[in-house]
Amino acid sequence: MTDAGFVMSAYAVIIGGLAVYTALLWRRLRAVRGRDDEAR
Amino acid sequence: MKTRILGFVALAAVMVVTAVALFVVPPDGNQGDAQRIMYPHVASAWLAYLSFGVTALAGIGWLWKRDLRLDAVAHAGAEIGVMFTAFAIWGGMMWGRPIWGVFWQWEDPRLTTTALLLALYVGYLLLRRLTDDPERRATRAAIVGIVAAIDIPIVHFSVEWWRGLHQTATIASPDRVLDPAAPMAFVGTLLGTLAAFTLTWLYLMIRRYQLARAEVAREEAVRLDRLMSARTAEVAR
Numbered sequence: 001m002t003d004a005g006f007v008m009s010a011y012a013v014i015i016g017g018l019a020v021y022t023a024l025l026w027r028r029l030r031a032v033r034g035r036d037d038e039a040r
Numbered sequence: 041m042k043t044r045i046l047g048f049v050a051l052a053a054v055m056v057v058t059a060v061a062l063f064v065v066p067p068d069g070n071q072g073d074a075q076r077i078m079y080p081h082v083a084s085a086w087l088a089y090l091s092f093g094v095t096a097l098a099g100i101g102w103l104w105k106r107d108l109r110l111d112a113v114a115h116a117g118a119e120i121g122v123m124f125t126a127f128a129i130w131g132g133m134m135w136g137r138p139i140w141g142v143f144w145q146w147e148d149p150r151l152t153t154t155a156l157l158l159a160l161y162v163g164y165l166l167l168r169r170l171t172d173d174p175e176r177r178a179t180r181a182a183i184v185g186i187v188a189a190i191d192i193p194i195v196h197f198s199v200e201w202w203r204g205l206h207q208t209a210t211i212a213s214p215d216r217v218l219d220p221a222a223p224m225a226f227v228g229t230l231l232g233t234l235a236a237f238t239l240t241w242l243y244l245m246i247r248r249y250q251l252a253r254a255e256v257a258r259e260e261a262v263r264l265d266r267l268m269s270a271r272t273a274e275v276a277r
Contacts, residue, residue: 001067002072006134010081010134015080022047025247029250029251032254
């Protein structure tokens with residue numbers, strides 16, 4: 001593959017970024033819902 | 041449950057299109073393998089437009105209906121749009137270096153207006169942190185979200201209006217819907233990537249909307265709690 005470094009950097013950041021954002025979103029949702037359950 | 045299924049379908053779709061884009065579809069005759077970056081780059085740019093468009097429309101909806109659910113949609117669109125704009129810029133830089141010889145050029149209108157779009161919506165997200173009053177926050181954010189959306193058509197048509205390094209529109213441009221000269225393998229892979237990324241966007245929008253609603257409900261509960269404590273203290277006096 002030509003320019004493999006650039007191709008892999010692009011895909012790693014975009015696909016990896018999507019995965020990280022999704023995981024953080026789950027964590028934030030769980031944290032807010034957990035605090036609500038504690039309050040009840 | 042339906043949202044969870046949507047998440048799994050989106051994940052599978054992104055994995056399949058990534059594998060096809062990297063290992064199945066042939067490299068471009070002129071640009072070689074660097075052209076493979078086009079698939080997630082174009083999909084990210086499309087979803088940035090879509091997200092900020094949703095933010096602007098939901099902002100108009102808030103100003104009209106005063107329904108905080110619309111503000112939650114606007115907030116979700118802005119955060120996810122910022123992420124996809126950053127992905128589009130990063131993909132463009134990684135594609136630009138081997139093809140143009142530079143990562144970035146401030147003289148290019150597409151690059152500069154996209155950077156401005158990112159800055160405007162980062163500003164939108166920062167503005168939301170300035171007040172705890174949900175209604176005031178929603179109104180201020182709606183105005184900024186609507187004004188910032190003026191940059192979306194400027195970004196899109198910048199390649200037609202001004203000369204720069206960036207190529208003209210890959211899919212939608214005023215004079216064509218799909219370039220008939222592009223090989224079907226490239227067009228099919230691009231459409232597949234657009235579909236997979238859009239499914240992922242929909243899943244993230246639903247989850248981010250749920251988070252925004254939960255945060256507003258929590259703020260409301262804290263406010264009520266403070267109010268009750270103040271009343272109790274007043275009565276005790």
